[in-house]
Amino acid sequence: MVLCKANCGNKAILKRPKTGDALCKECFFTAFECEIHETITKGQLFKSGDKVAIGASGGKDSTVLAYVLKLLNERYKYNLKIVLLSIDEGITGYRDDSLETVKKNRDDYGMELKILSYEELYGWTMDKVVSVIGKTNNCTFCGVFRRQALDRGAKMLEVDCVATGHNADDIAETVLMNILRGDMVRLRRCTKIKTHSNEDAIPRVKPLKYTYEKEIVMYAHFKKLVYFSTECIFAPNAYRGHARMFLKDLEKIRPSVIMDIIHSGEQIQFKENIKKPVLDICQTCGFVSSCQPCKACVLLEGLNRGLPKLGIGKKSKGERMIAQQNLERIHRVKNDF
Amino acid sequence: MCSIGEEDFGDEGGAHAMIEDIKSLEIVDEICKKCSNEKSVINIIYAMCKTCFLHYVTHKFRASLSASKIVPSNSKVLLNFSGYAPDVCILDMIDKGLLLEYHKKLRFELEIIYIDEDCLNEGNDINDLKRRYERIDKVKKILEQFVKFKCHYSSIANKYIVLPLDDIKENDMNAVINDEIKLLAYLKSLKSSTCKQDYVDIIRNENLRHIANQLNCQFVFLTDTTIDLAKRFISNMALGRGSSVAFDVSFCDDRVKSIRFLRPIKNVNMIEVESYIKLKDLDVIGAQKEISNTNQLSIQNVTSQFIDGLQQNFSSTVSTVARGCSKIAPYKKSNQSNHVNGEISSKLNQTSASVTDINQRCYLCKSFLDYQNSETLYAIEFSRFVSEAAADIEHILKNTEKIEEKAMSEVNSNENEFKKHLCHGCRNIFIGSSDDILAEIFQ
Ligand SMILES: [Zn+2]
Ligand SMILES: [Zn+2]
Ligand SMILES: [Zn+2]
Ligand SMILES: [Zn+2]
Numbered sequence: 127m128v129l130c131k132a133n134c135g136n137k138a139i140l141k142r143p144k145t146g147d148a149l150c151k152e153c154f155f156t157a158f159e160c161e162i163h164e165t166i167t168k169g170q171l172f173k174s175g176d177k178v179a180i181g182a183s184g185g186k187d188s189t190v191l192a193y194v195l196k197l198l199n200e201r202y203k204y205n206l207k208i209v210l211l212s213i214d215e216g217i218t219g220y221r222d223d224s225l226e227t228v229k230k231n232r233d234d235y236g237m238e239l240k241i242l243s244y245e246e247l248y249g250w251t252m253d254k255v256v257s258v259i260g261k262t263n264n265c266t267f268c269g270v271f272r273r274q275a276l277d278r279g280a281k282m283l284e285v286d287c288v289a290t291g292h293n294a295d296d297i298a299e300t301v302l303m304n305i306l307r308g309d310m311v312r313l314r315r316c317t318k319i320k321t322h323s324n325e326d327a328i329p330r331v332k333p334l335k336y337t338y339e340k341e342i343v344m345y346a347h348f349k350k351l352v353y354f355s356t357e358c359i360f361a362p363n364a365y366r367g368h369a370r371m372f373l374k375d376l377e378k379i380r381p382s383v384i385m386d387i388i389h390s391g392e393q394i395q396f397k398e399n400i401k402k403p404v405l406d407i408c409q410t411c412g413f414v415s416s417c418q419p420c421k422a423c424v425l426l427e428g429l430n431r432g433l434p435k436l437g438i439g440k441k442s443k444g445e446r447m448i449a450q451q452n453l454e455r456i457h458r459v460k461n462d463f
Numbered sequence: 464m465c466s467i468g469e470e471d472f473g474d475e476g477g478a479h480a481m482i483e484d485i486k487s488l489e490i491v492d493e494i495c496k497k498c499s500n501e502k503s504v505i506n507i508i509y510a511m512c513k514t515c516f517l518h519y520v521t522h523k524f525r526a527s528l529s530a531s532k533i534v535p536s537n538s539k540v541l542l543n544f545s546g547y548a549p550d551v552c553i554l555d556m557i558d559k560g561l562l563l564e565y566h567k568k569l570r571f572e573l574e575i576i577y578i579d580e581d582c583l584n585e586g587n588d589i590n591d592l593k594r595r596y597e598r599i600d601k602v603k604k605i606l607e608q609f610v611k612f613k614c615h616y617s618s619i620a621n622k623y624i625v626l627p628l629d630d631i632k633e634n635d636m637n638a639v640i641n642d643e644i645k646l647l648a649y650l651k652s653l654k655s656s657t658c659k660q661d662y663v664d665i666i667r668n669e670n671l672r673h674i675a676n677q678l679n680c681q682f683v684f685l686t687d688t689t690i691d692l693a694k695r696f697i698s699n700m701a702l703g704r705g706s707s708v709a710f711d712v713s714f715c716d717d718r719v720k721s722i723r724f725l726r727p728i729k730n731v732n733m734i735e736v737e738s739y740i741k742l743k744d745l746d747v748i749g750a751q752k753e754i755s756n757t758n759q760l761s762i763q764n765v766t767s768q769f770i771d772g773l774q775q776n777f778s779s780t781v782s783t784v785a786r787g788c789s790k791i792a793p794y795k796k797s798n799q800s801n802h803v804n805g806e807i808s809s810k811l812n813q814t815s816a817s818v819t820d821i822n823q824r825c826y827l828c829k830s831f832l833d834y835q836n837s838e839t840l841y842a843i844e845f846s847r848f849v850s851e852a853a854a855d856i857e858h859i860l861k862n863t864e865k866i867e868e869k870a871m872s873e874v875n876s877n878e879n880e881f882k883k884h885l886c887h888g889c890r891n892i893f894i895g896s897s898d899d900i901l902a903e904i905f906q
Binding site for chain 2: 130131132133134142144145147149152153154156157160161164165168169301302305306307308310313319336368372375376378379380382383385386387388389390391392393394395396397398
């Protein structure tokens with residue numbers, strides 16, 4: 127029998143992947159919560175009096191985040207007002223079920239919940255998008271729309287920051303993925319615990335940055351938290367899938383590899399000539415973007431014009447497509463007379 | 464939860480999608496697109512004849528040297544040679560380049576080092592001198608295909624032994640066996656295959672520098688190709704070597720100014736290398752240098768298999784990773800703006816400033832020390848101490864500052880004179896080993 131490392135006399139029930147220490151259930155809860163508290167205070171993620179929106183998907187990460195933030199807020203008197211912000215992508219059989227979980231969180235934790243749907247924001251549900259474009263590029267639409275939807279929701283709720291459930295595994299995986307696709311700009315950014323897209327934008331924070339996915343699952347399990355655990359029914363992203371399986375293989379060899387990759391991602395230096403994106407306000411929709419018009423607006427225009435491939439490929443290709451269509455329109459107009 | 468994060472989408476949208484290869488290396492009777500004269504023999508970016516293809520590969524090699532202008536005329540260069548396809552490919556290009564007429568002639572002097580790593584492969588009997596000699600004899604035969612270069616022999620186990628390769632006899636290898644036994648014993652004390660391989664990579668570099676110095680060479684040519692860079696980029700990231708990975712994948716590794724490592728064929732891929740060897744009908748030991756003990760699970764081996772898998776079906780991803788290597792820098796910018804959030808960095812900086820300055824190097828790998836302001840390493844140490852104290856939450860609440868201090872002191876290694884001089888990646892080599900094992904490297 128392995129005893130708890132904390133010398134409480136209890137039997138250990140898990141071995142912590144980050145350090146290899148074995149802990150009993152109660153000590154695990156304490157250590158898990160204290161670490162997140164440490165991450166929050168040392169990273170200065172919140173200020174007293176802040177209104178914080180949790181990007182709530184109903185999945186294990188955001189469910190644990192909501193539970194722990196509520197608990198720490200009370201234990202350490204952060205003086206935060208915590209609300210839940212959910213995005214309804216309009217995916218039948220996936221999001222409608224997970225939203226039920228979020229509603230249960232709302233009731234259990236007594237937090238206000240705001241649900242924003244793609245349908246009300248963009249006039250398109252993901253079901254409808256997929257019916258037009260098929261299942262090859264739908265994750266692009268979903269990702270781009272969600273990113274902006276969270277910004278919009280945060281603005282509506284007038285919050286000071288949005289806390290997302292990204293855990294250590296997610297961040298390590300994103301580091302690998304950005305290397306696989308040669309995206310040095312995102313490689314630089316993805317390990318940051320707090321991101322401001324620009325000075326006016328509402329910051330995003332990742333209180334679970336140093337928390338292993340395995341521990342999040344264990345915590346939710348032992349605390350009997352209700353979460354939704356089905357993967358999105360639409361095709362998963364090939365890069366994510368590859369990067370994830372590779373990371374799991376590495377983790378089996380050396381569990382600390384996740385922290386090592388995050389450390390590496392933070393330490394890596396870039397040549398001066400790598401262009402940094404200039405973040406600005408999209409002139410069409412008014413939200414933060416690094417290009418004009420923003421990605422969400424381009425994708426939306428493509429959908430509405432019946433050119434759903436617009437914005438999926440290279441920018442120039444999209445511009446050619448628009449020019450082509452405009453040209454055809456002029457022709458048609460001319461021929462009408 | 465949907466696994467797609469917002470980091471997944473750049474301004475290019477889904478242009479990032481992984482592109483599967485179109486297998487069209489086969490050549491239908493076509494005329495060379497370059498000279499529009501000869502019949503093509505290969506289809507790399509377009510159909511090329513033999514002459515144009517060889518020129519194309521040679522150009523990549525020579526362009527990397529001339530663009531960098533790092534190697535002055537009459538320098539002495541040491542080539543790390545083990546007889547595999549990339550080694551033979553680069554040697555052939557140098558061999559031909561030295562014979563060219565005036566303005567195209569390569570202007571450096573080349574010597575060759577063969578480092579014997581036979582002992583590292585666990586299946587090998589180091590006392591089987593006959594087998595070992597056969598291998599060396601094979602390398603000698605391969606070298607006979609070229610102009611006579613000065614060739615040297617050394618063992619991974621002893622950098623002080625440098626012998627003329629030509630004169631090596633079966634019994635000469637007795638001289639290195641004792642050192643090899645010592646090295647193997649040391650490797651055995653490291654706790655995993657990952658640690659062992661990482662350690663060997665470091666001593667190989669160390670040996671190369673030492674030997675180059677002894678032979679008065681200012682430069683060492685390494686024969687890494689595109690796929691080697693991709694593998695090393697990712698495995699070094701996974702080993703926690705993000706701060707120094709740029710040295711290990713760049714054209715020029717100048718972490719030690721007096722002996723610079725160059726990678727002149729880093730933009731040449733394995734298909735090109737193998738085609739070059741085939742078209743010129745050159746003799747080699749094998750296609751790619753095999754890593755010792757590939758059957759063992761290690762970060763390096765699993766990464767290597769992962770990249771080999773990508774190479775099979777998504778070869779453009781491998782080139783993308785390799786291209787990424789040229790976008791990272793080994794040197795820190797003067798103003799450290801990496802970790803501005805949080806008080807921890809400033810605290811860590813304060814406590815460490817007196818101990819180490821930013822340019823201080825790792826004793827083992829000679830890269831910059833990288834632990835001083837790492838919030839991530841701090842989080843690991845904090846986790847360790849908070850686990851120990853987790854039985855009593857009141858105690859933690861009252862002693863948070865003490866725990867934080869202990870964690871910071873651990874990151875900065877205030878208690879351990881040895882660890883203080885190692886970067887995070889090198890500290891990882893000694894995970895689970897006793898301090899005596901660590902102390903040995905400082906002797
Ligand atoms: Zn316990
Ligand atoms: Zn817009
Ligand atoms: Zn030709
Ligand atoms: Zn080092």
